[in-house]
Amino acid sequence: MITFNDLKYSLYDSDDRIPFLQKLLHQLGNPDCDYKIIHTAGTNGKTSTSTMIAEILSHNGYNVGLFTSPFVIDQGEAIRINGKKISSTEIDHYYSQVATLITDTLHLDLLKSISKFEMILLIALLYFSDHKVDYVVLECGLGGKTDATNAILTSEYEIFTHIALDHTDELGNTLEQIATNKAAIIRENSQVIVAPKQNACVKTILSKQAQAKNASIYFAETHANQTKIDFTAEYQYDNLATVLQFFTVFDNGKIKVDDCLAVIRNFDLIGRFQQVHQAPPIIIDCAHNLDGISQFVKTVQDKYQDYHKIIITGFLKDKKPLQCSDCLAQLKADFIVTQPDNDDRKYNLETLYQHMQANSKIANVSLQQDSVMAFQTALQRSNSQTVIFVVGSFYLARPILRYIKTNL
Template sequence: MEFANLIDNLYERGSANFAIKLGLSRIEELVQRIGNPQNKFKIIHITGTNGKGSVTKAVSDIFIGQGMKVGTYISPHLVSITERIKVNSTNISENEFVQTYIEIEDAIKAMDNKGVDFSPSFFEIMTALAFKFFEKEKVDLAVLEVGLGGRLDATNVVNSDVSVITSIAIDHTKTLGDSLEKIAYEKAGILKKDNFLILGNIDHAPKKVILDKAEEVGVKKIFEYNKDFRYENPRFHINENMLNYKGLKLDLNDLQFKANGTFQMQNVTISLAAAEAFAEKYGINLSVDKLRDSMKNFFWEGRFDYTEINGKKLILDGAHNVAAAEQLKNSVEVYCSNDKKTAMIGILNDKDYINIAKIISPIFDKIIITSVPTSRGKDPAAVFEEFKKWNNNVEFIPDTSEAFMKLFSEKSDVYFVTGSLYLVGKIKEYLSTNLIFSK
């Protein structure tokens, strides 16, 4: 079985969104057929409207640094599907991916044969494959990022040790609901009896929904941002950010990390609290020196992700909803306030491009609107018309590669690619395969 053919076949299961079929019946049957591998290791389960990917990466880094063998499961990927499944920060290889799929293929075929309603989705297969790979690798801990929502997400087949809810904001309203309370109810679906809960900076009404659910299911301990843990004295500098952490037990001054963006202060703080909660539950003594070393190197691709290309400063940020757009605006004001800024922007069709345009259009000196290279891409002409309302220097170049070349031809201090993680991933792939930019 060839890796490329396998991936094509998996994607064929996808619809416009790679077929995240909400509901647990299929994933429960699939993991049972392959021996319930998700029960063979400890689990930290992470959801939230924004920040869950960063927290998943940071928590993984912390425990890898402590000497544990850690499996990490994230979505979406930026360039290669193998990014979604890692052990100790190393992507699953193409050969390991194929071999693990072969081990679960009979179970998938058996379910396919029962009919389309029983056929596992792309995301359900990916999740089961990750669990099987982690079992084979004998990981001590798996850190899992929820795909969508929580309650009905395929990752929610697990019985987690620590649950993390990073944030609640409006996104995916057709699937998760059109209010913060409805979205909070879906996120709170990952809570389990006797597990520890880490709560991010969440407004009162959605927080009440979560706390009521925690009481209902029998969560053992709850730790809240700005109540049980917090950060102080944030310092922002590209790739050299710093804060003071006041945690459940730890008190760390001048903690340094590479991850950029004003929003990463909260994400790092939540990650440290999650690590402390897991350590408390299992009587682990966290080495502060090793923790500092892990965090010093922590960064997260695609989120205020800074690089230099032929001497030009490029920031990739997958700001894809209104809350993330606000975070991008804040970060630009802190890191690049006096710089001339040019941006290339593309937005998916299920996003609030009208309000995103209102928030981020004014912060750039010039904007190039382009298409997002996926079937979910919003009509770029509509995006262009909206952005023109808020910025009088907006250009429309539908072809993504052409738009990126035009971006870099502009005279600017800093260049941005933003609006979608799919667009960011496409540009990362483009940079890696075009010699003009890779010298």
């Protein structure tokens, strides 16, 4: 029997997948129509923004589903209701339901018909329907127009976090092309919220698409109340500003700013500048593109200037690894270059290592093929003044987090 893990990672390069996915949803009874949807897109900040919104709604009495990607430790993280992960048994149940539809009803080859991301999305939409949620916060996986999540029939709100250059092979080589792709999730008569500090062309494209869809659009700005929250990562303040703008619009401002802040004070998210150990301090940040790495560098410069820093890093080949490493080189640190856990998309480790060795700003860089061994090396080299950082990919963070959970 074909299992969930046998499915391909992505079919993004295939023809437009939306009509096929909508056909599947129709055959499954259109579970996406059983609740109201808050659809989020952007380059960075989607999961943080989506999770904040879901937690605030849940704390205010709503039954809330949350779909995010990619997961950091286990697949169940992608699908939650009121913060509780879906179980592996429930994943298997809905997987069988979708697989049976594809193979027995539509008589298609399962491996050739659906990707892993598409399957977990359909599982989520069914799960949320069966558990009668009020709202679903639905995070795009890649882009917008042809992203699997855009197969939904309608959404009440669309939220755009910071939009920058990423996934250029799939979404386009310019910011205008990428913004246009993401803007395609805007639905008729919906309400659109846009994160602060967007490029002018992004604002123009989103505004034109909102106007074409008769949707209302709101641009978030730095919020005076956000200083009441002490985030370690500077980029979370922009995400918070987006969230607070959303709640001025949601249900005519029913949930007040102070109610939002009361929830966010306890906000913690796996892999987003997350301190996972105290002595030595170990910080995991899943920044994986140039925009995210730039934000990581700024936060480290602001918060950890006087510490001895060991940075474990590695990138996927489609994430501009050389440019990302050059950005990291702004930090005075010891670097350990290693390999993210993704054979299909891994970048040549030796090439990255040699590039970083040649960078005059980097005084000390070493190479370790295995990411867990790289982490063990960092532990051995640490002292009382050391902070260990892991940055570059979810696929780099995952095995290290699992090791920490088991061994530290």
